[in-house]
Amino acid sequence: MTSATTAPAGVTSYDALVARALAGALGPDPAALRIAVAFTTRQAVRHDGRGTGYRNEVLSLRLAEAVGSCAVEPGALPDRAVEECVGADVASLLGHPLPPVRVAALDAYLMHVTPHTPDHGARAVALPAGTSLEKSRARARAVAELLDLPPGARVLVVGVVNSLLEALRARGLEYVPCDLKGGVTEWGEPVVTDALAEAGRCDALLVSGMTLGNGTFEPLREHALRHGKQLVMFAQTGSAVLPRFLGHGVSAVCAEPYPFFWLDGGPGTLHRYRAGCPGDAR
Template sequence: MTTALGPTTFDTLLESARTGALGPDPAGRRIAVAFTTRQAVRHDGRGTGYRNEVLSLRLGEAVGSCAVEPGALPDSAIDDCVGADVARLLHHPLLPVRVAALDAYLMHVTPHTPAHGARPAGLPAGTSLEKSRARARVVAELLDVPAGSRVLVVGVVNSLLEALRGRGLDPVPCDFKGGVTEWGDPVVTDALAAAEHCDALLVSGMTLGNGTFEPLRRHALRHGKPLVMFAQTGSAILPRFLGHGVTAVCAEPYPFFWLDGGPGTVHRYGGPAPEGTR
């Protein structure tokens, strides 16, 4: 991605957007629509399920998003966002609102196009599980590590664990909620502690919204480890960190694969050349 400034932290990128250094004055751009998407899923053939909740903000043709823990976002956040100028939301007290606002602004300024470094990957139509597995294959291909490598997976997605094992990699699932995976593997809860014993990191964009992205980015940068982001949250934000600790991004703007059974598209930034077309 072509970027005028080289951000080193999420906060410096946020400040650059606030001052208009990344595009038009955010005070002159207003959010037309603010909404949340709540989802519960249990794929056919899977014994466990999960829930998602996402805040999304519409700015012109762009939609920026930030996932939150279900029930964590107050209803007042929607009222705060709709009709507000982006500059005000970039200073909002709630981090997920700041993330969604920055994502919408950057999507407006630098949409996912080849001119901005995006390489589209098509997801075929199918069931929720088929589309989940197709997305997982695209994400897993962005990891340029040898077979046998230990990969920390922050944000447990069973299809990603399955795809990594299919490539001969050893995933270490991590999530605040802990517990076990579909196959009974223990889920660690301390990402930084687990990262010390892993060769690469595969991390959900949701870490932007809960404040855990920066420590993981710094760890990867300090130790020279590959860090691949799969981003429904912050899909337009995270490509800005390529070369600053992030090695590749699978960017997936709204609407996400789990909302529609038809064909879709995700966007790859960085990483090796794809193993084949989808």
Template structure:
């Protein structure tokens, strides 16, 4: 058990504090069903994806001892782009062909989960973009190197956690800049990633997030939107809801999906729609929902 201070029970976000357009989800499957039924916006059978593309990157920041790879499927619906990260080389080329010109209903029923997630993200981005009227607080990232922008995003994400120094955070989806930001706030963490391995500081990375949530040694969960694409988001959400734990999401995957779960297990979201911070050296934009505000 964690020897640090325990976080207080997190009360659900009051419906009056959320935009009616956002406060709508009880479960992920329920959200998909509502989208298919046309309850969230325009008839999805009449909306077609014009552009589908994948973005691949490999990175090793200056001064870091290890690197990583990213691959993201993105779908464009009008002005909106929905995205879902996948493990490198796991997305077949045929998936992109399947998406181009297809309607949202078809894609929400696609056999590949990342396609379904990206399609739902595109649809919800089209319906409820990241604007103040939908509850978003826009945060500007400074221009600079990928590491400069990564650290700025990490500070904004970690600021959404309402925890005292000494508390312990389960980090699902290891990003070294996030771990660095937690350390700077005096927060402990358990790093978790399906890839395993070690962090930049030689700490072991566990691989079973659900086992860690049940262990009781963590006071809050900070999780990547990638959990939507690998099917682990719902168990994390249900655990947070049942145990009153904070669940803060940092989302390039599903940035328009996850704000729908505020008050239903998710306490805050840092939403980062395409284009992501690592694609450009100029100023960037992220959008924060819920939480206690930026520090």
């Protein structure tokens, strides 16, 4: 079992984590494990009472009892990717030319090796049944609670989710919304596109796991580590990957493996991890 307060020894970057997985240093030889099922999940949503909507697309890979996922920009994933994953061994997928395939494969492998259980540092948070907006707001509160900041502090939010912005505002926190797509928030606030350019003027970072798939996670982790800032990850993408960086730039993770809250109206479970708290981080 890995340490309760830090990432595995020697894991100093995402690439280092992949290398350790390939070497069999984190569990079974990934070359001996095959993906049984590969699928994509696509959705479009516009919550009641909201003036704007959004779309999601997620690649998911099933390894035994585990499902690993990586979100992609809608339409960006070629259809052949799903067929290429089915029956492939995990080691080959960790070297796949498409980054989302590599991330989903690593997530599935680590979910198989260290599922979200108390033994691995996860603390379950019940997500109540409700409408899409009610569940979105409940998740947002669970994520925002992982930030330890006084009112008036400024948070860089990478991956704009309007319910998260609401939750930050309710706590008296300022925020800078950032997303590669740009645009404006539900309330007409401009969304910046360069996270690193804005990070210096923010006290903490609240970042989507989707940054794993688009290659922007490592610079943000390094910024947080270098400047001693809180970096809280909300993770549907890489929910089993990101806890590995607790104490190495990541201060907390709200992990949400498949199936995600937006797939149905029933109850669900989130898994929270914190660095530096015994039994509350991997």
